[in-house]
Amino acid sequence: MWNRIREWFRDRSARARLLRDFNYNARKAFIEGIVPTLLKAGVSKGCSSYRHQFSDWLKSGFRVQAFAGVELSKSDIINIGEVVLSENALVRTLVVLGFDTLEVHGDVGNYGCRWQLKDYIQLSY
Protein backbone atom coordinates (compact mmCIF):
# COMPACT_ATOMS: atom_id res chain seq x y z
CA MET A 1 0.00 0.00 0.00
CA TRP A 2 2.78 2.37 1.02
CA ASN A 3 4.67 1.50 -2.16
CA ARG A 4 1.60 2.33 -4.24
CA ILE A 5 1.25 5.74 -2.62
CA ARG A 6 4.94 6.43 -3.21
CA GLU A 7 4.64 5.27 -6.83
CA TRP A 8 1.61 7.53 -7.37
CA PHE A 9 3.51 10.57 -6.14
CA ARG A 10 6.56 9.61 -8.22
CA ASP A 11 4.40 9.32 -11.33
CA ARG A 12 2.78 12.72 -10.67
CA SER A 13 6.21 14.27 -10.33
CA ALA A 14 7.50 12.58 -13.53
CA ARG A 15 4.41 13.75 -15.44
CA ALA A 16 4.88 17.32 -14.25
CA ARG A 17 8.60 17.19 -15.17
CA LEU A 18 7.79 15.91 -18.67
CA LEU A 19 5.28 18.70 -19.31
CA ARG A 20 7.66 21.30 -17.88
CA ASP A 21 10.55 20.12 -20.10
CA PHE A 22 8.35 20.12 -23.21
CA ASN A 23 6.98 23.60 -22.48
CA TYR A 24 10.42 24.98 -21.62
CA ASN A 25 11.92 23.77 -24.91
CA ALA A 26 8.91 24.96 -26.91
CA ARG A 27 9.10 28.40 -25.31
CA LYS A 28 12.85 28.60 -25.85
CA ALA A 29 12.53 27.65 -29.55
CA PHE A 30 9.74 30.23 -30.04
CA ILE A 31 11.64 33.04 -28.31
CA GLU A 32 14.79 32.32 -30.32
CA GLY A 33 12.74 32.38 -33.52
CA ILE A 34 13.48 28.77 -34.42
CA VAL A 35 9.79 27.86 -34.69
CA PRO A 36 6.90 30.10 -35.83
CA THR A 37 4.32 28.84 -33.31
CA LEU A 38 4.49 28.52 -29.56
CA LEU A 39 3.38 25.06 -28.55
CA LYS A 40 2.11 24.25 -25.10
CA ALA A 41 1.75 20.78 -23.65
CA GLY A 42 -0.94 20.00 -21.12
CA VAL A 43 -3.12 17.26 -19.75
CA SER A 44 -6.64 16.49 -20.93
CA LYS A 45 -9.34 13.97 -20.14
CA GLY A 46 -8.31 11.66 -22.99
CA CYS A 47 -10.40 9.14 -24.84
CA SER A 48 -11.85 6.33 -22.72
CA SER A 49 -11.76 3.83 -25.60
CA TYR A 50 -7.97 4.19 -25.90
CA ARG A 51 -7.27 2.80 -22.40
CA HIS A 52 -4.37 0.40 -21.65
CA GLN A 53 -2.72 -1.25 -18.59
CA PHE A 54 -0.91 1.92 -17.53
CA SER A 55 -3.76 4.38 -18.19
CA ASP A 56 -4.47 7.02 -15.58
CA TRP A 57 -8.10 6.82 -14.53
CA LEU A 58 -8.78 10.54 -14.52
CA LYS A 59 -6.63 12.50 -16.96
CA SER A 60 -5.03 10.34 -19.60
CA GLY A 61 -4.67 12.71 -22.54
CA PHE A 62 -1.43 14.43 -23.55
CA ARG A 63 -2.48 17.61 -25.32
CA VAL A 64 -0.21 19.77 -27.46
CA GLN A 65 -1.81 23.09 -28.32
CA ALA A 66 -0.75 26.08 -30.37
CA PHE A 67 -0.57 28.97 -27.94
CA ALA A 68 0.69 31.93 -29.95
CA GLY A 69 2.29 32.81 -33.26
CA VAL A 70 1.32 31.43 -36.67
CA GLU A 71 -1.98 29.55 -36.76
CA LEU A 72 -1.64 25.81 -37.39
CA SER A 73 -3.15 24.27 -40.51
CA LYS A 74 -4.52 20.74 -40.60
CA SER A 75 -1.33 19.42 -42.19
CA ASP A 76 0.76 21.16 -39.49
CA ILE A 77 -1.34 19.49 -36.80
CA ILE A 78 -0.94 16.07 -38.40
CA ASN A 79 2.78 16.69 -38.85
CA ILE A 80 3.27 17.62 -35.17
CA GLY A 81 1.38 14.52 -34.09
CA GLU A 82 3.43 12.28 -36.35
CA VAL A 83 6.71 13.79 -35.14
CA VAL A 84 5.71 13.11 -31.51
CA LEU A 85 4.65 9.57 -32.39
CA SER A 86 7.86 8.87 -34.30
CA GLU A 87 9.88 9.55 -31.15
CA ASN A 88 9.73 6.09 -29.56
CA ALA A 89 11.29 7.15 -26.25
CA LEU A 90 8.68 9.87 -25.78
CA VAL A 91 5.77 7.58 -26.65
CA ARG A 92 7.05 4.91 -24.24
CA THR A 93 7.44 7.49 -21.47
CA LEU A 94 3.97 8.89 -22.11
CA VAL A 95 2.45 5.42 -21.97
CA VAL A 96 4.12 4.41 -18.68
CA LEU A 97 3.15 7.74 -17.13
CA GLY A 98 -0.52 6.97 -17.70
CA PHE A 99 -1.26 8.76 -20.96
CA ASP A 100 -3.24 6.90 -23.61
CA THR A 101 -4.28 9.68 -26.00
CA LEU A 102 -2.22 12.22 -27.91
CA GLU A 103 -4.16 15.33 -28.88
CA VAL A 104 -2.85 18.13 -31.06
CA HIS A 105 -5.04 21.24 -31.19
CA GLY A 106 -4.95 24.60 -32.87
CA ASP A 107 -5.22 27.81 -30.88
CA VAL A 108 -8.77 28.74 -31.92
CA GLY A 109 -11.83 26.57 -31.35
CA ASN A 110 -11.78 22.85 -30.80
CA TYR A 111 -10.29 21.64 -34.06
CA GLY A 112 -7.50 19.11 -33.76
CA CYS A 113 -6.49 15.48 -34.09
CA ARG A 114 -6.03 12.66 -31.65
CA TRP A 115 -4.13 9.39 -31.74
CA GLN A 116 -4.17 6.22 -29.67
CA LEU A 117 -0.71 5.93 -28.11
CA LYS A 118 -0.68 2.17 -27.62
CA ASP A 119 -0.83 1.70 -31.41
CA TYR A 120 2.70 3.11 -31.61
CA ILE A 121 4.34 0.98 -28.95
CA GLN A 122 4.66 -2.70 -28.17
CA LEU A 123 3.10 -3.28 -24.75
CA SER A 124 4.16 -6.93 -24.36
CA TYR A 125 6.48 -6.66 -21.38
Place this chain on the structure above:
Amino acid sequence: MNDTMNDTINNLSNISEQIDIWMCIALVELILIVFLLMKIKKGKVKWQENLSRKEQFKQDALKEEIDFGNIIQSSFHAQQLYDKLKIKCHPDRFPNDAEKNEIANEIFQEIAKNKRNYKKLLELKAQAEQQLNINI
Protein backbone atom coordinates in the same frame (compact mmCIF):
# COMPACT_ATOMS: atom_id res chain seq x y z
CA MET B 1 -27.39 -58.87 29.63
CA ASN B 2 -26.62 -60.19 26.17
CA ASP B 3 -29.12 -57.81 24.62
CA THR B 4 -27.52 -54.86 26.31
CA MET B 5 -24.11 -55.94 25.05
CA ASN B 6 -25.42 -56.40 21.53
CA ASP B 7 -26.99 -52.94 21.63
CA THR B 8 -23.75 -51.44 22.82
CA ILE B 9 -21.78 -53.19 20.06
CA ASN B 10 -24.30 -52.00 17.45
CA ASN B 11 -24.10 -48.45 18.76
CA LEU B 12 -20.30 -48.54 18.67
CA SER B 13 -20.24 -49.83 15.08
CA ASN B 14 -22.69 -47.07 14.07
CA ILE B 15 -20.46 -44.48 15.70
CA SER B 16 -17.38 -45.87 13.92
CA GLU B 17 -19.29 -45.74 10.59
CA GLN B 18 -20.27 -42.15 11.30
CA ILE B 19 -16.67 -41.28 12.19
CA ASP B 20 -15.49 -42.80 8.92
CA ILE B 21 -17.91 -40.66 6.91
CA TRP B 22 -16.90 -37.51 8.77
CA MET B 23 -13.24 -38.39 8.38
CA CYS B 24 -13.72 -38.80 4.65
CA ILE B 25 -15.47 -35.46 4.40
CA ALA B 26 -12.74 -33.82 6.47
CA LEU B 27 -10.05 -35.38 4.28
CA VAL B 28 -11.74 -34.21 1.10
CA GLU B 29 -12.05 -30.72 2.56
CA LEU B 30 -8.40 -30.74 3.56
CA ILE B 31 -7.32 -31.79 0.07
CA LEU B 32 -9.54 -29.09 -1.40
CA ILE B 33 -8.08 -26.45 0.90
CA VAL B 34 -4.50 -27.50 0.08
CA PHE B 35 -5.31 -27.47 -3.63
CA LEU B 36 -6.85 -24.00 -3.40
CA LEU B 37 -3.95 -22.66 -1.35
CA MET B 38 -1.47 -23.97 -3.92
CA LYS B 39 -3.48 -22.42 -6.71
CA ILE B 40 -3.60 -19.06 -4.91
CA LYS B 41 0.15 -19.20 -4.24
CA LYS B 42 0.86 -20.03 -7.89
CA GLY B 43 -1.41 -17.19 -9.04
CA LYS B 44 0.24 -14.80 -6.61
CA VAL B 45 3.71 -15.70 -7.91
CA LYS B 46 2.52 -15.18 -11.49
CA TRP B 47 0.88 -11.88 -10.52
CA GLN B 48 4.05 -10.74 -8.76
CA GLU B 49 6.16 -11.74 -11.78
CA ASN B 50 3.81 -9.79 -14.04
CA LEU B 51 3.94 -6.80 -11.70
CA SER B 52 7.73 -6.82 -11.53
CA ARG B 53 7.96 -7.07 -15.33
CA LYS B 54 5.55 -4.15 -15.63
CA GLU B 55 7.62 -2.19 -13.10
CA GLN B 56 10.83 -3.05 -14.99
CA PHE B 57 9.27 -1.89 -18.27
CA LYS B 58 8.27 1.35 -16.58
CA GLN B 59 11.71 1.94 -15.08
CA ASP B 60 13.41 1.29 -18.43
CA ALA B 61 11.06 3.70 -20.20
CA LEU B 62 11.61 6.45 -17.61
CA LYS B 63 15.38 6.17 -17.90
CA GLU B 64 15.38 7.09 -21.59
CA GLU B 65 16.54 10.55 -22.59
CA ILE B 66 14.12 12.62 -24.66
CA ASP B 67 15.37 15.44 -26.87
CA PHE B 68 12.44 17.87 -26.66
CA GLY B 69 14.34 20.57 -28.55
CA ASN B 70 14.69 18.25 -31.53
CA ILE B 71 11.01 17.25 -31.34
CA ILE B 72 9.89 20.90 -31.38
CA GLN B 73 12.18 21.74 -34.30
CA SER B 74 11.23 18.57 -36.19
CA SER B 75 7.55 19.50 -35.87
CA PHE B 76 8.09 22.56 -38.07
CA HIS B 77 11.23 21.99 -40.15
CA ALA B 78 11.76 18.25 -40.72
CA GLN B 79 9.21 17.92 -43.52
CA GLN B 80 10.75 20.74 -45.61
CA LEU B 81 14.27 19.41 -45.18
CA TYR B 82 13.14 15.89 -45.99
CA ASP B 83 11.46 17.07 -49.20
CA LYS B 84 14.66 18.86 -50.23
CA LEU B 85 16.99 15.98 -49.35
CA LYS B 86 14.93 13.26 -51.01
CA ILE B 87 15.25 15.12 -54.33
CA LYS B 88 18.91 16.12 -54.04
CA CYS B 89 20.18 12.77 -52.72
CA HIS B 90 18.15 10.44 -54.92
CA PRO B 91 20.39 7.66 -56.34
CA ASP B 92 18.98 8.24 -59.85
CA ARG B 93 20.86 11.56 -59.91
CA PHE B 94 24.16 9.64 -60.06
CA PRO B 95 23.67 7.12 -62.88
CA ASN B 96 27.22 7.23 -64.25
CA ASP B 97 29.21 7.07 -61.01
CA ALA B 98 28.73 3.66 -59.35
CA GLU B 99 30.45 4.65 -56.10
CA LYS B 100 28.40 7.82 -55.63
CA ASN B 101 25.27 5.94 -56.61
CA GLU B 102 25.89 3.44 -53.80
CA ILE B 103 26.58 6.20 -51.26
CA ALA B 104 23.45 8.07 -52.41
CA ASN B 105 21.45 4.89 -52.03
CA GLU B 106 22.61 4.45 -48.42
CA ILE B 107 21.99 8.10 -47.57
CA PHE B 108 18.60 8.01 -49.23
CA GLN B 109 17.57 5.00 -47.16
CA GLU B 110 18.68 6.76 -43.97
CA ILE B 111 16.77 9.89 -45.01
CA ALA B 112 13.59 7.86 -45.51
CA LYS B 113 14.09 6.18 -42.12
CA ASN B 114 14.57 9.50 -40.29
CA LYS B 115 12.12 11.67 -42.19
CA ARG B 116 10.70 13.16 -38.96
CA ASN B 117 14.00 13.63 -37.13
CA TYR B 118 15.38 17.09 -37.93
CA LYS B 119 18.70 16.59 -36.15
CA LYS B 120 19.43 13.36 -37.98
CA LEU B 121 18.38 14.93 -41.29
CA LEU B 122 20.86 17.79 -40.72
CA GLU B 123 23.62 15.23 -40.14
CA LEU B 124 22.64 13.41 -43.32
CA LYS B 125 22.61 16.70 -45.22
CA ALA B 126 26.19 17.40 -44.10
CA GLN B 127 27.20 13.84 -45.01
CA ALA B 128 25.61 14.15 -48.46
CA GLU B 129 27.31 17.49 -49.13
CA GLN B 130 30.65 16.02 -48.16
CA GLN B 131 30.45 12.62 -49.84
CA LEU B 132 28.37 13.43 -52.92
CA ASN B 133 29.83 16.90 -53.57
CA ILE B 134 26.46 18.60 -53.87
CA ASN B 135 25.06 21.86 -52.57
CA ILE B 136 21.77 21.58 -50.72
